[in-house]
Amino acid sequence: MTPPTIVMTGATSGLGAIAAARMTAAGARLLVGARGPGPHTGDGLPPLDLSRLDSVRAFAAALEEHLGATPIDVLALNAGVSFHHIDQRTADGYETTFAVNHLAHYLLLRRLLPRLADGGRVVITSSSVHDPERGGTLPPPRHASAKLLAAPELDPDRESSPRAAGGHAYTASKLCGLMTARTLARRPETLDKRLTVLAYDPGPTPGTGLSRNFSLPIRIVWSLLGTPLGALVPRMNSRRAAGHTLADLCLGTITPPAGQGYASLVRGRLTWPQPSKTARDDAAGEALWQDSAALVGLPA
Numbered sequence: 001m002t003p004p005t006i007v008m009t010g011a012t013s014g015l016g017a018i019a020a021a022r023m024t025a026a027g028a029r030l031l032v033g034a035r036g037p038g039p040h041t042g043d044g045l046p047p048l049d050l051s052r053l054d055s056v057r058a059f060a061a062a063l064e065e066h067l068g069a070t071p072i073d074v075l076a077l078n079a080g081v082s083f084h085h086i087d088q089r090t091a092d093g094y095e096t097t098f099a100v101n102h103l104a105h106y107l108l109l110r111r112l113l114p115r116l117a118d119g120g121r122v123v124i125t126s127s128s129v130h131d132p133e134r135g136g137t138l139p140p141p142r143h144a145s146a147k148l149l150a151a152p153e154l155d156p157d158r159e160s161s162p163r164a165a166g167g168h169a170y171t172a173s174k175l176c177g178l179m180t181a182r183t184l185a186r187r188p189e190t191l192d193k194r195l196t197v198l199a200y201d202p203g204p205t206p207g208t209g210l211s212r213n214f215s216l217p218i219r220i221v222w223s224l225l226g227t228p229l230g231a232l233v234p235r236m237n238s239r240r241a242a243g244h245t246l247a248d249l250c251l252g253t254i255t256p257p258a259g260q261g262y263a264s265l266v267r268g269r270l271t272w273p274q275p276s277k278t279a280r281d282d283a284a285g286e287a288l289w290q291d292s293a294a295l296v297g298l299p300a
């Protein structure tokens, strides 16, 4: 059997690096979009900086040329960032958490959709923090309005504390990923190609680079929880379990139950819960798709 061709973001660190190692060990041809060099980069592709839409466009064009006639079996959109503020804007003028976690991935998805193989897979890394009923300590998303998330200064209900506003930007970006997966799953081209579309919640997985933009004490606690000490704290997943599950979802060694598209790792066990009520709002998902298209300059 021909090894699957997998295109992946977020493979240079954290649970994505563990997933990437498992997929290459399983024989996959892994093509990594990364802003810098890493263990799985180096195919002659240009860097992919998700905070620049022109970088996404250049990466997609180079990848298409690199692939020639070979289709993409799996597209794994795993990269993510989190901040304690919403002050940063990308080169395109959009709030950085939303732009990196959702908008750039949306553009990459749209650009690469025609190159996906019949029966291929799209896996988007979301999070249980998208769900007010499961989210934990971060402010839950209030909406999935692309226009307000791209320019949160226009949101009349935005959080007054920078830290809460940063938390909201993160949880809302994860909601956008989940809604994009659900909207994609309904689209005619997805049905025509019999694509499998999954959103994945790795659950709380400490010891990754996700705390890199936070204060030193938070970074220290996050890395300590990533050691065997973390096993003493309920609800946490190990990087190994979170990464291996992502790899297995991409490789298709885990088959979703009929009609399920949201996989959530809870204490090392894979579950298939209902997404949040907002995430299940198909009209809001469609609006997010269309508004995101407008923000990246594509037709809906």
Ligand SMILES: NC(=O)c1ccc[n+]([C@@H]2O[C@H](COP(=O)([O-])OP(=O)(O)OC[C@H]3O[C@@H](n4cnc5c(N)ncnc54)[C@H](OP(=O)(O)O)[C@@H]3O)[C@@H](O)[C@H]2O)c1
Pocket: 009, 010, 011, 012, 013, 014, 015, 016, 033, 034, 035, 036, 048, 049, 050, 051, 078, 079, 080, 081, 100, 125, 126, 127, 128, 201, 202, 203, 204, 205, 206, 208, 209, 210, 211
């Ligand atoms: N850890 C958790 O508790 C948890 C829980 C739920 C969901 N998640 C999600 O899981 C995914 C992986 O997170 P992680 O915890 O493994 O964190 P991580 O170690 O920080 O990994 C994040 C990845 O995203 C990449 N990335 C960030 N900004 C980028 C940019 N501008 N352009 C290109 N790539 C960029 C990073 O690349 P560099 O190496 O260049 O920085 C890295 O490979 C994220 O989507 C996160 O939201 C994590």
